Amino acid sequence: MPAKKANPAKRRRRNSRQAIIEAALQCFAAKNYDGASMSDIAEATGITKRAIYRYFPTKRELFYAVRNEVYASIVNHLWRELPPARDFVELADALMRAHLRFGLENPEMLRIVVNTISEAATREFQENIEALLADREEELERLVKAGIKEGTLDPSLDAGYLAWVFILIFYFLTYMLAFEEEWILSRGEEAASVILRPILDSLAPPERRRKPKKNPGRP
Amino acid sequence: MPAVLKVDGRERLVPAAERRAMARKRLPAEKRRESILRAAERCLARRGYYSCTTADIAAEAGITEPILYQHFDGKRDLVEGMRQRTVQDISEYVVRRVLKRTTQLAGLREAAEAAFDFTRRHRSKMRAYYYSIPELGRGGFHRTPVDRLHRLHAAVTYMLEEGQRLGEVVPGLKAEDFAWSYIALMEIVYIANALGLEVPFSDKRTYLELVERLLCSVSTTGEIRG
Structure with a gap:
């Protein structure tokens, strides 16, 4: 991770919290949590290590700040770039596509998301991430309930359970992208629709589900 | 101790x-x-x-x-060995259970159930596997998880195509694409366990209902036999 060379005086003026977080994001994404030292981050920000410690007492706290920033960016991006949707199926599809597009454009953000998993070993982090996900779960559960009400989802489905399923499919896509899995890279955001459509189709109320076509060649 | x-x-x-x-x-x-x-x-x-x-x-x-x-040779070599062992354990367990089924769709349903059972029973194994993933991108160290997904994808695609040949699965289906949908649904239990999410992934019945819905949607008879 090469540090950006810039006028040191100019750099010093930017030694705000945000500048540290941005530099740390790049460092953590390039070298992982253990590989990126506070010195690396200080160098990339163009300030001293002591100045960083004024904002973040430990590397872990800096990492949490970076992670929260990443999660917030992902979520904000999802809702900002959303095209109008007629029903839940279109909305879910658009959300997943936006997520994939964002991931393709910001691979370093995905690296941070995947990195956070390794920190899940500590109970403190566990509570932290559960809280992060619980917010999303509430949001999605509302959408799922609206989908049931409008008739695109089967009313016999458990909305809370489905909300978690969608969150975890988000994670699955994140993993595939972070792995640089070839199929998903070659299909781009279309991959989100390919994966999601059959699942959404199977969740429709019985009368709306596509009737399977019988194979005419066989008895 | x-x-x-x-x-x-x-x-x-x-x-x-x-x-x-x-x-x-x-x-x-x-x-x-x-x-x-x-x-x-x-x-x-x-x-x-x-x-x-x-x-x-x-x-x-x-x-x-x-x-x-x-x-x-070092921590990476050791962790890589651990991951390969985990992947081997999962696939042996899942394949053993799938082979007990007589149709392709029932086999796929069984695979999802077996994966669920395995991840619930071996949670620390799954946690260790997922915790080792952040070493991503360091000289291709992440190949094991990708290779696992690819082997899984090849197996699922094969079973779906075999199902089409035997008239169990609708002929118009693009098996290769549908396999990814099925895998996405199958992998969420791995991720839930890696993250340590208890609720709602202790509920196997609801999970299997979703898997069944997906598989039934491509069954020629609309159900899973065998």
Whole structure:
């Protein structure tokens, strides 16, 4: 991770919290949590290590700040770039596509998301991430309930359970992208629709589900 | 920490010092390797990749670090070995259960159920596996998880195409694409367990209902037989 060379005086003026977080994001994404030292981050920000410690007492706290920033960016991006949707199926599809597009454009953000998993070993982090996900779960559960009400989802489905399923499919896509899995890279955001459509189709109320076509060649 | 061990056919409490002495006994290379891999699994599941050093793993296995290095080149090599072992354990377990089914769709349903059971039963194994993933992008270190997904995708695609040939699965389906949808649904239980999410993934019935819905949607009869 090469540090950006810039006028040191100019750099010093930017030694705000945000500048540290941005530099740390790049460092953590390039070298992982253990590989990126506070010195690396200080160098990339163009300030001293002591100045960083004024904002973040430990590397872990800096990492949490970076992670929260990443999660917030992902979520904000999802809702900002959303095209109008007629029903839940279109909305879910658009959300997943936006997520994939964002991931393709910001691979370093995905690296941070995947990195956070390794920190899940500590109970403190566990509570932290559960809280992060619980917010999303509430949001999605509302959408799922609206989908049931409008008739695109089967009313016999458990909305809370489905909300978690969608969150975890988000994670699955994140993993595939972070792995640089070839199929998903070659299909781009279309991959989100390919994966999601059959699942959404199977969740429709019985009368709306596509009737399977019988194979005419066989008895 | 004392542990209950079977010594001379009787179970008894063995103090840590004695256990270490037993562990220091000369073991055949293969058995020693296996015991180190198991120790790595426990250590990683508890503390994550970064906080778990080779010294910790050696201590957990009751050996010294130089002995660990006789069997592995380093932490990455060791963790890679652990991951391969986990992948092998999962696939052996899932394949054994799938083979009991007589149709392709029932086999796919069984695979999802087997994956669910395996991840619930071996949570620390799954945690260790996922915690080792952040080493992404360092010289292709992430190939094991990708290779696992690809092998899974090839197997699922094969089963769907076989199902089409036998008239179980609708002929118009693009098996290769649908396989990814099925895998996405199958993998969420792995991720839920890696993240330690209890709720709602302790509920197997609802999970299997979703899997069944997906598979029934491509069944020529609208149901799963076998």
